[in-house]
Amino acid sequence: MSQSRILLIYAHRDPAASRVNRALLTAAATLPNVTVNELMTRYSDFRIDVAHEQRLLLDHDVIVLQFPCYWYSTPAILKEWQDAVLSYGFAYGPGGDKLRGKVLMVATTTGGPVDAYQAGGFNQYTMSELLRPLQATANLTGMSYQPIFSVHGVRMLDDAALDHAATAYRARLAAV
């Protein structure tokens, strides 16, 4: 059986300043079936090339959205990408079946520690709860939503723990 083609859409407000997502991305990019699409590098002006992005989606089976969690949500460039690219007639509505049958996986990093993201914890909600709009997007577009890959407590993460997380991320993607 041929390998799934994975499109890794990376959204970071300031890619040059990233430590954690950069390490995850570098590990993921060593997989031969992963195409990395760095949104902020390509679209620092937020002017998304919709036709190009839709072509990329059509050419892949698995879509990974990787981003640092900002204000319990996605970075603005990823929201802009969604608003522009997941259009009527492409992702939903009449004829909008182009994503149907693909797989959607979210990979995110948080400053807050893992135990903050639960009922009764500092942030009260799990990442699954906070990122429901992405799950609803998968539902609407007919994509299969995978369990979230997350790295928490990034300020406490030493280099060995970061290496471990990056290896685990690569293994998750290799197993999709």
Ligand SMILES: Cc1cc2nc3c(=O)[nH]c(=O)nc-3n(C[C@H](O)[C@H](O)[C@H](O)COP(=O)(O)O)c2cc1C
């Ligand atoms: C604008 C902004 C908003 C953030 N919001 C959150 C948040 O809601 N929850 C949280 O746990 N961490 C939050 N953080 C921390 C980031 O998630 C953290 O710095 C990031 O995951 C680290 O990844 P990086 O090294 O790739 O930048 C925020 C950081 C910034 C800059």
